[in-house]
Amino acid sequence: MTERTDQAERTVTIGDIASAAGVSRSTASYALSGKRSISTEVRQRVADAARELGYTPNAGARALATAQTKVIGLLAQFHEDEFAPAMLQYILGVSDTARELGYDTLLVSEADGARALARITSSRMVDGVVLLNVAQDDPRLPLLRAAGQPGALVGLPGDCDGVDVFDLDFEAAGRLMVDHMHRLGHRELILVSQPEHVVERGGAYVWRLQDSVVQQAAARGIRLHAVFGPSGQPEVGRALHRLLDAHPAATGLLLNNEAAAAALPSVLHERGLRAPRDLSVIGRYSDEFARMFSLPYSAVESAAHRLGELAVRRLVRRVTSAEARTDPYTVELLAPELTDRGSTGRPTPTAQGETP
């Protein structure tokens, strides 16, 4: 019934619960942490006091004393012409897993990722760092190596020294897509990749997939038309039309470009085509993406959530276990999985060139 309880506004410290339990601060600390043996009676009194007073240790003080923050840094990197919402699954993979392991996540979306990295590591705000969307020659990497804090990457850089790397195996993904089509009997395919400047900026995954598609197509005797597509509407729709016009004999379409995948339904309808009857289609994007959008296309999962999860697990192991700290660094490329949603089939004589 006390209208204002804020005379006791001061937050409760370990000193408060120590005196409430009639012991010293150090004893209270040991009672709570269990790092030394404490009589069950005292332990009980301390626990009761802590519960009654609503004690929560001050994170800053604990970080100062233990040199551990229980926070990991998450450096997202966004680019104008990339499909930003796809990034959310990586972020959630990291954040959910971190929490599961007792860590919180400091999200940094700053454009200047290198400076941000320096800031959060040198001020000891975090125990380790996950880098998303890592480029071939990522400017954040030298900083990370200098920081002396463990780091895990999602995305395969040119130089993997001193960090743990996780990524989809895009080479295998390319082969998987081509072989799937080849097995069905397709002999002429179109590949639409991300825009060329994504590659120039160092988005190696684009050409990792593309190169392997090109090679595998050659190996299988498949005619392939590979292009970089735009990343926005309506340009990408028009680009698809032009492609289908230009290669009427192509019976299959491979997409490594979310915008193209999103535009495709309309394009197909406008041309009176049906997948897989007139054209077989395989995409490369996340399951969630496919569920929400009008894309019942067979696809190679991008495994975003899983990659974020793996990165965090490895990172946390390095942070917490003294032995793991010096484990050899690894590069882990996830085997791609093809989810068949029925948009591929045997090519028919009435190819896509023929309007119904």
Place this chain on the structure above:
Amino acid sequence: MTERTDQAERTVTIGDIASAAGVSRSTASYALSGKRSISTEVRQRVADAARELGYTPNAGARALATAQTKVIGLLAQFHEDEFAPAMLQYILGVSDTARELGYDTLLVSEADGARALARITSSRMVDGVVLLNVAQDDPRLPLLRAAGQPGALVGLPGDCDGVDVFDLDFEAAGRLMVDHMHRLGHRELILVSQPEHVVERGGAYVWRLQDSVVQQAAARGIRLHAVFGPSGQPEVGRALHRLLDAHPAATGLLLNNEAAAAALPSVLHERGLRAPRDLSVIGRYSDEFARMFSLPYSAVESAAHRLGELAVRRLVRRVTSAEARTDPYTVELLAPELTDRGSTGRPTPTAQGETP
């Protein structure tokens, strides 16, 4: 040329730069912060030492001393049946703006938002909190009020006491959509909202828009068919087909359901309809969403990035300025804006019921 420099691995503290500059720790602190007058000569020596040794203050220590962390908490809330990627724009609005104001962002995606909130506030990890996707009767709110830390919400709860609230004015958005259609001459409309369990869970924005559409339609003498649509494919596509079958005289479609917006292009093509020739369409979603997807539909902007930004600005003002701390709390509803992308027009006699 020293192969191993890690003999000096210990991070540099203010004590190090103090002795390097030949002054006391307190003088070094004042020289760096400028909170007391310091001779230009000493100030210079300290600054040089700090730069040379690469000094960055330890965040934990500073937080402990100043009772300010320069971090804000961001509580995202995800639900199975909501369109998660749309959330990213809110998150980036918060994170970008926070950084601009000198704050970092602790992202919490935990399912149990209330517990997460208690954890980060009572351990003093953050100076304040932004809550996303706030529900009518949000369980996080009582916790936030008890926490004694300022909070800003994106989403309008039933009880706005003690917090600053920002949201799109969904009532106005509903009226805007209806009036736009009415002005063009439409007299029978269909509204597809989010699934019903979003409403049951407390997603008030769904019925805020729906109610206002219903009312305004009644006021304008418009016949309205309002339904809750599914949130995934292919169900929502089928639902659209059924709706169009059932109401052949309807000439306009209002969408407050991202999945429906994504499915619509295919549905229209399958029925041989063109917007706006055969059917006028208005959506409610973000500009970015429209840019990336095959959705050249007129839409009411959801203003996600802007809402996140506003919430942070207000929050930071309350955190930093002693006067602002006790300012009256406000509810700010953003006026909706209709972006005309040409998917609405005058209804034609050859309504959508007539197959071409």
Place this chain on the structure above:
DNA sequence: CCGCAGTGTCGAACCGGTTCGACACTGCCT
């Protein structure tokens, strides 16, 4: 009876900053 190991507790130091009060010094006014 002595020494010793084991158990439970305490005091003090430490982590790395910030901030308050004291104080020495200078220059100015009366």
Place this chain on the structure above:
DNA sequence: AGGCAGTGTCGAACCGGTTCGACACTGCGG
């Protein structure tokens, strides 16, 4: 000459935890 205000610096305390070493006490074996 004495008092005073202003300037620049320092020492010490403090924020709230953790942890190390010391120590008192108990029970045991020799």
